[in-house]
Amino acid sequence: MRDDGVEAKEMEAAQVTADARRDTATLLRPLLVPVWRTLPRRALTIAGAVGLLLAASTRLPDHAPGAGPGLFVLRLTALSGALGLAFLLDDPARNTSATTPVARPLRTVLRLAMALPLTALWWTTALLLVPSPTRPPLLPVTLQAAATTAAALALATVAVRFTDSPEVGRSTAICLLTGAAVAVLTPNRWGLLATPADPWWEPTQLRWAAVLGVTLAVCALWTPEPLGQGLLRRTATTSGR
Amino acid sequence: MTIDPLTEPSTLRADGLALRFGGTRALDGVSLRLTRGVTGLLGPNGAGKTTLLRVLATAVPADDGRFTALGHDPRTAAGRLALRRELGYLPQTPGFHPDFTAFEFVDYVAILKELTDRGARHREVRRVLDAVDLSDVRGKRLKRLSGGMRQRVALAAALVGDPGFLVLDEPTVGLDPEQRMRFRDLIAQAGEGRTVLLSTHQTEDVAMLCHRVVVLAGGRVRFEGTPAELTARAAGRVWSSAERAPGALAGWRTGMGTFRNIGAPPAGADLLEPTLEDGYLLALDGESAEVTA
Known part of the structure; x- marks a missing residue:
């Protein structure tokens, strides 16, 4: 025989969960405009513009022909876009809205849902800006761009999860640039920056796929708000204690 | 309304709350009871006041210990959601989207508090902005408002939705004497029928507003009782x-x-x-x- 108190609590919890699901659907519409307005539009616009200018530079008459230089430019373009997306989770009002029933993860998902289609469109434009003779194989370079983007989002997710900072974009961008520098300094045979002419081009794609998988897993793992502290702890950054 | 602390039932019960950051014990086994009315939380810098308020406001989970507020246990997702639906939180350093107007920002927080009906929500936003005396500047962008006005916008955001449990972290910091008096009046009103926990450095705030007081130092409760007892x-x-x-x-x-x-x-x-x-x-x-x- 089950305890009546336990049953009543479970029923209450089920009701709260059902309410939450219903409310989430109802809430999306009024949330769209304010969440759109909270996007870091300046960072995204600057990063997007720089990326497109880089891609367009392949059309200059004195640009070196061949897929190698095209790949280099498109990697820089992807890095530029990722640097913009590093600011996507910045929320100056984080402290003020930290304990509302509509929790941060839903707003994060909404931001992603708004930014990612635009990012895909932007990347397609960048690819089309590169002339066919200079354009590298599309699938591998798109995989690399997706992994770079996911790395930026994963770094931002970790920064939000483990610090109280409302604006994590700057530190995320610095970490991303550091990662890019490490990738450049790593020998191509073991690294991520092989060219199609290299014999280790295929294994490099597997590494990029691994980067994409791991960073997406990090995003999925640490976007939800924790109920407990867990093994990895957050740091205090408030002025008080 | 007069509250008798001896007969008033507890609306919040915390037992052995502990939290550390690195090697620092920010909270070291905090146990306390809150009732309806305004309770003041006093303590020196680094006492753990802000951390305690953040734990009780569900902004950060505790390492150890437990608490229930208004009958909800935030250690479960359902309990935390239920508590957040009855919670208003004014953080120590409230943040804003500077391009929002005062009205737009409080309206945004109201949406985040699940007020979905546009008409009713806008009436509620006007009510709380009126309560903090900001009706005249509700169309002004937050970046154009003074620090005191922004503090009042944050209080309006905390009050929206008529929460039963209000957590206020040093709400009178940076306010001039006139604004402070106005804030005290607002908080006293808010304490009628609600549970209000107010962190402050100002003993005169506690003397004027609070029916109970908790003194925290080194992450521990040093005193819990009425201001007269203290x-x-x-x-x-x-x-x-x-x-x-x-x-x-x-x-x-x-x-x-x-x-x-x-x-x-x-x-x-x-x-x-x-x-x-x-x-x-x-x-x-x-x-x-x-x-x-």
């Missing part, structure tokens, strides 16, 4: 002298040129009427670290 602890332990008394726990020169001392007075000392601040300073002293019921 003041009474200093009875017979405050005296005046022409020179700084060497055995005093604390002493300072007054405007009259004499010294006000607290601690164990010497024989024949000129005893003074104690204040809440005297009781607070004594509560911070290690010897007085007992908790009154």
Whole structure:
């Protein structure tokens, strides 16, 4: 025989969960405009513009022909876009809205849902800006761009999860640039920056796929708000204690 | 409305709350009871006040211990959601989207508090902006408002949705005396029928507003009781002298040129009427670290 108190609590919890699901659907519409307005539009616009200018530079008459230089430019373009997306989770009002029933993860998902289609469109434009003779194989370079983007989002997710900072974009961008520098300094045979002419081009794609998988897993793992502290702890950054 | 702390049932019960950041114990086994009305949380810098408020506001989970507020246990997702639906939180350093107007920002927070009906929500936003006396500037962008006005916008955001549990972290910091009086009036009104926990450095805020007071130091509760009980602890332990008394726990020169001392007075000392601040300073002293019921 089950305890009546336990049953009543479970029923209450089920009701709260059902309410939450219903409310989430109802809430999306009024949330769209304010969440759109909270996007870091300046960072995204600057990063997007720089990326497109880089891609367009392949059309200059004195640009070196061949897929190698095209790949280099498109990697820089992807890095530029990722640097913009590093600011996507910045929320100056984080402290003020930290304990509302509509929790941060839903707003994060909404931001992603708004930014990612635009990012895909932007990347397609960048690819089309590169002339066919200079354009590298599309699938591998798109995989690399997706992994770079996911790395930026994963770094931002970790920064939000483990610090109280409302604006994590700057530190995320610095970490991303550091990662890019490490990738450049790593020998191509073991690294991520092989060219199609290299014999280790295929294994490099597997590494990029691994980067994409791991960073997406990090995003999925640490976007939800924790109920407990867990093994990895957050740091205090408030002025008080 | 008069609240009798002895007969009023607890709306929040915390037992053994602990939280550390790195090697620092920010909270070290905090247990307390709150009832309806305004409870003041006093303590020096680094006492753990902000951390305690963040835990009770569900902004950060505790390492150890538990609490229930308004019957909800935030250790489960459903309990945390249920508590957040009845919670208003004013953080120590409230953040804003600077391009939003005051109305738009409070409206955004109202949406995040699940007020989905546009008409009803806008009426509620106007009500709270009116309550904090910001109706005239509701169309102004937040970046154009003064610090005091932005603080009031944050209070309006905390009040929206008529929450039953209000957590206010140093709400009067940076306000001029007139604004502070207005804030006290607002908080006193909010305390009617609600549970309000107010962190402050100002003992006069506590004396004027609170029916109960908790003193926190080193992550531990040093005193829990009424302001009168805290003041009474200093009875017979405050005296005046022409020179700084060497055995005093604390002493300072007054405007009259004499010294006000607290601690164990010497024989024949000129005893003074104690204040809440005297009781607070004594509560911070290690010897007085007992908790009154």
